[in-house]
Amino acid sequence: MSAPIFRDPVDDGAADPVVVRRQGTNEWWMFYTNRRPSAEGPKFTWIHGSPIGLAMSVDGGASWHYRGTVEGLDAPGDAPGGNTHWAPEVIYAEGQYHMFLSYITGVPDDWRGITRTITHFTSADMARWERIGPIRLSSQRVIDACVYRCPDGLWRMWYKDESAGSSTWSASSKDLFEWQVEGRVLAGSPYGDPHEGPNVFELGGYYWLIVDEWHGQGVHRSDDARLWKRQGLIGNEPGEDEADRRFVRHADVVAFKDYAVLFYFTHPEWDERSQAAGPPDVAARRTAVHQGRLTVVDGVLVFERDIPAGLGLLA
Template sequence: MSAPIFRDPVEDGAADPVVVRREGSDEWWMFYTDRRAGAAGPKFTWIHGSPIGVAMSLDGGASWHYRGTVAGLDDPADEPGGNTHWAPEVIYAEGQYHMFLSYITGVPDDWRGVPRTITHFVSKDLANWQRVGPIRLSSQRVIDACVFRCPDGLWRMWYKDENAGSSTWAASSKDLFNWQVEGRVLAGSPYGDPHEGPNVFALGGYYWLIVDEWHGQGVFRSDDTRLWRRQGIIGNEPGQHEADRKFVRHADVVAFRDHAAMFYFTHPDWDERSQADGPPDVAARRTAIHQARLTVVDGVLVMDRDVPEGVGLLG
């Protein structure tokens, strides 16, 4: 019935989820932007100043339990605890975990003109993180990293460049530490549709790229992760549950052999079709995390939004 699988018990603003299994265990960890739905301050203060929240599942994703926020992510040169953390990407590779975090110094009340970087961290246990540092990419206003090992043997990062019309760009690396910008992958404004939150995965014999277009997820297909062709949009139609009738936003995908679990967030109480300037009050700012099931049918990515409550990733 597409019921929420998790809501942050402190701020009630869980967004931008990423899910990863802890190696050698049955633990699944969810990292997310911990938006401060009830924060005071003008304009978009509530979106900023966010830590990264963590939830854990011990039953294959059937239930999730809050385990706090991630410490140690601030730049030592910045004010401790007074900065903004968005949209973590977390993967396991080369014997350790890697986090690629959208990082903003301070707590701005607007997003226009504010610098943001994608910063790299490493960890042995998912709980304690060591800062590697910011990655030099196509501009000083980049967010929403997705990292995937591609068939050419390179690691590739897709991300949103806000200085380039909110378009998707790519960079590649042999070792996850040294990156080379490859260029724009999907056009943004004024040459295409602005978007954010790219996510890449393999399923059903193809590679897939989804992006948050703020009225659902744009879907692109590829044979090689280099050339992408648009398929259409998913997550633009409401789910059955009363808390899942809004647009699917900023999603992460965990792929298995014959299906994938897609994690996304919604604003259950925001009338997003008529209030395009953003949530007008605290209730509308609150968010919920949901899980959907993806399959490939005749070369088309199909989303089943109405996953029964209590079904885990493998279900």
């Protein structure tokens, strides 16, 4: 139960998954941050220099097959293959696919003082991407975009602003190309819990915003996708499978009529409760992608973690 559904066969560092259906087919594509657990270098070199990995399923998510890494995402003037790609958000909208990628020039060994941008790409087929450019947001240290069309008719982007205490901010757009910063949505340090990886979806008559608090996913509920009320925490208790005993990290949600699928990653070999400073070795850095099921019961988001790996939940 709750065994991994996918591990990157090259670097074994799959993280921050996002799952999207290729229009007109039964193909589900998983894009993910392809961390490098074995990379040499000081401090956090191994987290940087990551390309975006790609896996595919044609059986509703029952099995996933590695398809390599996504090319053509480096900025003009930056050395190809020598940059950092994090946490892609991929959606289909307005007749094409859109990717909102967290981008860092080069391979830093630390994260302090390093510029991060959210960069927009478009594609007709999800295989070849055209760079539109970085989006001007609330600071020069923004990552982890989530984009969703809200009931007011606007597209809204939620993201992490590391310059504002690792809080969640939002920006809105009429067309996905021109964005206006709206302000802070969820407080970070020192006024609240720092967090990252916002994800918004609709299920059971409500809108839901989850964020990675590094000890599970903080859950927030809304009637309009604008004003949010905290509900609690999910993914803080271990799953049954030996490889799913750790905290649920940076998740994506694919929602259907009566349930949703939560895709998340864990560090199966990191004793994160006693080694809070970070993974101490290569084994602890390795990651696995899992799936869970979400339902709404009496207005409460319920997380079912122990889902067999070979069960396809994608309709």
